[in-house]
Amino acid sequence: MSILVFIEHKDCVLNKTSLEAITAAQSIGKDLGLKVTAVIPCDKDCDLVQEIAGYDLEKVIVAKNEKLGTYTPDAYADAWEQVIKATNPQYVVMAHTYQVRDFAPKVAARLGREVVGDCIRYTAESGKLVLTRRIFLGKLDADVTLGGDAPYFVTFQSGAFRGDNAEKGTAAVETMDVNVGDVRMTPEAPFQEAKASVDLTKSEIIVAIGRGIKSQENIAIAEQLAEALGADIAASRPICDSEWLPIDRQIGSSGQTVAPKLYIALGISGAIQHIVGMKNSGTIVAINKDAEAPIFDIADYGIVGDLFEAVPVLTEEIKKAKG
């Protein structure tokens, strides 16, 4: 019995969250007495093999088929189905990336299973895992158990485990030729939108607004604060979705990742997709009227209250302090 861990890559360039998945799988393996095998879908003897074989794993399996060169959910589902049927794993562990969200539930469903997704930690109780997931956009945690027989599919949130804690070792390498049936979608090449006109990654101070700002007109009060501080304006996704600010101001998993000296979050709840884009900021300030808002979990300073009361005072006091 073993644990399979998915190695995600694009043209044989590793997606680093896969190392977090290796760490998670190794940890579960120790707790449950299971060996870990890495699985790399690829159209060739993947260039990544040697790098991954340098981790403490029982085996690295390259699931090979010419249709696995560019990701498609159909090809990946077919490949995974065969690897799972051939190896009979107890657990299948993956990082909760956009690609995994796309194909993992399909593989699980085909095998009459579902995915316990986006977990933040686990405990092992009498030989089985209890997984913790964030629900209600980060406001609550839920402990979840898995039903039925193996294999159990588990994905972990980015940052739940540290990639640099993955233990090194040597693993055997095996190629498994897999069959891929009809692929009902045709991918084009991935691309980035025209270069963002604002590069927030270089900002020293960021004032970020969320849905709590309520209307486009109200953005002015955040801009005044930003001006007083010499800061750049950024936003959570709903603000950009509403086109109140352009998309190149968006912070988070589908926007920019920043680490300024100071990040002030105004009316932002702190959903994980936002937090991954700013959690490495030097100092985080959160102003939110909800004392339970998850943003306070990562804030150094917090003000529970109405941002429309706090921000004008803040701006005035900063101006005074700066003279």
Next chain:
Amino acid sequence: MKIIVLMKQVANKDAVLRIGPDEKWINETDVAQQTNESDGYALEEALRLKEAKGEGEVVVCSLGSQSAKTVIKDALARGADRAIHVVADDANKLSPYQIAKAIADAIRDENADLVFAGLQSDDASYGQTGVILAELLGIPHATIVIEVDRGSLGDTLRVKRELESGWYQWFTYKLPTLLTIQSGISQIRYASLKGIMAAKKKEIRDVTPSIEAFAGAQTIQKVYMPLKTKQTQMLGNGDAKAGAVELVEKLKTEVRVI
């Protein structure tokens, strides 16, 4: 052309959540409800696609208690043509596979050309109902779709998927197919007065699902407030203005940015 749009009623984003007596979900009574955010965008995109094509039918499907009628009526007022309500109380006790199975049974005979869903719900956030449904219906799927090339609609459809960190990718899908829609795909219209009046005459078909036990189901054992990991200095003690004054002091003496 027929598009089915899956829509779910969830707790309002600003609602104060209380944990229910069994500690397995929130106490839903007295919690304001709303349409799940990305589902609203899914409906909007379906309406725009129909308008671009100049013909077709948009059918809303919601699984939930009678209270989900609010979501359905709002969708009809915005322009959906009719609705299927898969009536299930305590839907929060169902696992994603069970939900997808009940919906599959309810819509299979519709033989839709397209099925749209939001990319995940803002309550349980399983993020897989759409994908499982596609597998059960035997049709392909794309998740996190942020643009639909409406002009390309024919036997195939070209859609843009959001990847991480500002990357995107176009895919062309044979129809029928299922798309899970990302928030922000296009600006959502409000229901007009005319739309609200017209909605009153639109069909809402209630379906009672036969929900089967599912061995592989995940089960929530306990919900609780997240454990705090960081020591946050709380300022102002509930007084926002006092907090602002204290914060400036901290920015001066501790953070040293002023």
